[in-house]
Amino acid sequence: MTQSNIAMIGLGVMGKSLALNLVDHGFNVTGFDISDKHKQTALDDAKVLTPKGDKGRLITVDSLVELLGSLAKPRVIALSVPAGEIVDNVVQDLLNAGLSSEDIVIDTGNSLWTDTEAREQRYQGQLRFFSTAVSGGEVGARFGPALMASGNRDAWNYIEPMWHAIAAKVDEQGLPVGPFDQGEPCAAYLGPAGAGHYVKMVHNGIEYADMQLICEAYHFMSDILGMSAQEIGGTFSDWNKGVLNSYLMEISADILQTPDPVTGKPFVEVVLDKAGQKGTGLWTAVNSLQEGAPAPTIAQAVFARAQSGQKAVRVKASTVLKTQSVKDNNVDKQQTLDELRDALYCAKLAVYAQGFDLMNSTSEKEAWQLDFAQIAKIWRAGCIIRAAFLQEITSAYQAQSQLENLLFSQHFVQEVEKRTLGWRKTVANSALTGVPMPGISSALGYFDALRCDVLPANLLQAQRDYFGSHTYSRVDEAEDRKFHMSWSEEPRSQKEV
Incomplete structure (x- = not known):
C-alpha cells in the first residue's frame, strides 16, 4: 500500500x-x-x-x-x-x-x-x-x-x-x-x-483595521452623501480597479450589491450591527502596548467591534445624547467621494506602517531578523489582506531593507502628500456631521504625531515629575541625565538624580 x-x-x-x-x-x-x-x-x-x-x-x-x-x-x-x-x-x-x-x-x-x-x-x-x-x-x-x-x-x-x-x-x-x-x-x-504565528497575528490586526476603514467609508457614504447600498457597492467596485484594489474591497462591493433573499432589501441592511471577534486583533493591540510600538488604528478597530456589541446602550444613547452638528445639503458629491477615496488609501497605508513597525520591534527583541519584503510578498495573494499595493510595499523594503517606517518610502511619501488634504477634509466632515470615523481619524492622528518633531509630551513628563517625582531629561543636556524639580519648595530648584 x-x-x-x-x-x-x-x-x-x-x-x-x-x-x-x-x-x-x-x-x-x-x-x-x-x-x-x-x-x-x-x-x-x-x-x-x-x-x-x-x-x-x-x-x-x-x-x-x-x-x-x-x-x-x-x-x-x-x-x-x-x-x-x-x-x-x-x-x-x-x-x-x-x-x-x-x-x-x-x-x-x-x-x-x-x-x-x-x-x-x-x-x-x-x-x-x-x-x-x-x-x-x-x-x-x-x-x-x-x-x-x-x-x-x-x-x-x-x-x-x-x-x-x-x-x-x-x-x-x-x-x-x-x-x-x-x-x-x-x-x-x-x-x-513563534515568528510565523506572530506575523499572522499582526496580519490579523491589519485585517481588523482594514475592515473597519472600509466600513467607515460605507457609513460616511450612506449617512453624509445619502447613497444607497447598491450605489456604494458600485463605487467600491470602481475603486477596486485602482490603487485601492484588494480582496476586502472586492467582497465589500459584492456584499453591498447583494439583495436579501428573504426580504429583497439590500442584504447589508438586514444584518445586525454587532461584530464578533476571535481575539487575534486584540492580541495585536495588546502586544503593541506591551512593546511601545504605536498601533492606534489597529487598537481602535478592536474598540469599534467592542462598541458595536453594546447595541442596547447605543440605541438608548441615540435618543438621549444630543449634539450640535453641521449638515451641508450643497455638498459636491464627486469631490467628496474623491476625498474619501484618498482618506481610505492614506489610512490603509498608515495601518500597514503600524503593523510593520510592530513586527520590526518584536523582531529586534526576539532576534528573528524578519524579512519584511518577503512578508509583503507572501501577503500578495491567498490571504485576507491581499491588495495591489502590497507589491509597492515589497518594492519599498527591497530597495531599503532597514526602512525605519513604511511611510518614509519615497513612493509613499509622494502618494500621501497628494492625498492628505482629502484625508483631512474627510475626517473634518465626519466630525462636523457626527458620523463616527474612529479608524480613519486615528490613522490621521498617528500620521500627524509621526511627523511632529516636538510633541506635548514635554508637559506630560513635567506633570509626572510634579506629582510623582518621576524625573525628566532636558533638551540642553544628554538624554540619559535625569533631573527633578523641587515643586513643593520656594524658590524652586533643580537637582540631578
Missing part, C-alpha cells in the same frame, strides 16, 4: 480544505477527526476532485496509531485544531501513539505566538514541532493560502515542496494566478518558532 506524505488531524472547514488542496497537487493524505461526519464529508469531496495533472489520494483512519502507520518517514502530521490546550492534548496523544523524535508536527491553527515558542521548547528531543500560520479562510486553504512558517529549519526543508505546491501564486508583476499556474508561491520560512 502506498504510504501517505502527510496526515491532517482535524477535518473541519480549514483542515479539510488544506487536505483537499494537498490531494489536488498530487500528495497522498491521511485524515483523522473525532467526528465521523467530518471524515465522511472529506472523503465525499475528495471523490469529485478534477484537478490538472495527477491527483493524490485521501484516506481516513479511526486511530492515531493507524494514522502513524500510514505515513512515510519522517512522518509529517499537520494539526488543524482550535488554538489552546487542545494542541498539547493532541501532541501528547501522538506521542503516546508512537511518534518519534524525527517526526514533524505542524500547528496550522491560530495559536498565540508565545505558546508556539513554549511548545517548541517543550517538545525538543521528542519530535520536531513546527508551525505554519494559514491565511485566506476556507477558499484560500482550498485553492491557495498564504503560509507563514517558522520553527525547525530542517523540518522546513522537508515540507517546503508541499507548502510551495499548495500556496497561492503570483506572477512577475505580483498579481495572483491560478492554483495550477506557474508563479512565485506565497509561502515562506520566516524564522524560529
Whole structure:
C-alpha cells in the first residue's frame, strides 16, 4: 500500500480544505477527526476532485496509531485544531501513539505566538514541532493560502515542496494566478518558532483595521452623501480597479450589491450591527502596548467591534445624547467621494506602517531578523489582506531593507502628500456631521504625531515629575541625565538624580 506524505488531524472547514488542496497537487493524505461526519464529508469531496495533472489520494483512519502507520518517514502530521490546550492534548496523544523524535508536527491553527515558542521548547528531543500560520479562510486553504512558517529549519526543508505546491501564486508583476499556474508561491520560512504565528497575528490586526476603514467609508457614504447600498457597492467596485484594489474591497462591493433573499432589501441592511471577534486583533493591540510600538488604528478597530456589541446602550444613547452638528445639503458629491477615496488609501497605508513597525520591534527583541519584503510578498495573494499595493510595499523594503517606517518610502511619501488634504477634509466632515470615523481619524492622528518633531509630551513628563517625582531629561543636556524639580519648595530648584 502506498504510504501517505502527510496526515491532517482535524477535518473541519480549514483542515479539510488544506487536505483537499494537498490531494489536488498530487500528495497522498491521511485524515483523522473525532467526528465521523467530518471524515465522511472529506472523503465525499475528495471523490469529485478534477484537478490538472495527477491527483493524490485521501484516506481516513479511526486511530492515531493507524494514522502513524500510514505515513512515510519522517512522518509529517499537520494539526488543524482550535488554538489552546487542545494542541498539547493532541501532541501528547501522538506521542503516546508512537511518534518519534524525527517526526514533524505542524500547528496550522491560530495559536498565540508565545505558546508556539513554549511548545517548541517543550517538545525538543521528542519530535520536531513546527508551525505554519494559514491565511485566506476556507477558499484560500482550498485553492491557495498564504503560509507563514517558522520553527525547525530542517523540518522546513522537508515540507517546503508541499507548502510551495499548495500556496497561492503570483506572477512577475505580483498579481495572483491560478492554483495550477506557474508563479512565485506565497509561502515562506520566516524564522524560529513563534515568528510565523506572530506575523499572522499582526496580519490579523491589519485585517481588523482594514475592515473597519472600509466600513467607515460605507457609513460616511450612506449617512453624509445619502447613497444607497447598491450605489456604494458600485463605487467600491470602481475603486477596486485602482490603487485601492484588494480582496476586502472586492467582497465589500459584492456584499453591498447583494439583495436579501428573504426580504429583497439590500442584504447589508438586514444584518445586525454587532461584530464578533476571535481575539487575534486584540492580541495585536495588546502586544503593541506591551512593546511601545504605536498601533492606534489597529487598537481602535478592536474598540469599534467592542462598541458595536453594546447595541442596547447605543440605541438608548441615540435618543438621549444630543449634539450640535453641521449638515451641508450643497455638498459636491464627486469631490467628496474623491476625498474619501484618498482618506481610505492614506489610512490603509498608515495601518500597514503600524503593523510593520510592530513586527520590526518584536523582531529586534526576539532576534528573528524578519524579512519584511518577503512578508509583503507572501501577503500578495491567498490571504485576507491581499491588495495591489502590497507589491509597492515589497518594492519599498527591497530597495531599503532597514526602512525605519513604511511611510518614509519615497513612493509613499509622494502618494500621501497628494492625498492628505482629502484625508483631512474627510475626517473634518465626519466630525462636523457626527458620523463616527474612529479608524480613519486615528490613522490621521498617528500620521500627524509621526511627523511632529516636538510633541506635548514635554508637559506630560513635567506633570509626572510634579506629582510623582518621576524625573525628566532636558533638551540642553544628554538624554540619559535625569533631573527633578523641587515643586513643593520656594524658590524652586533643580537637582540631578
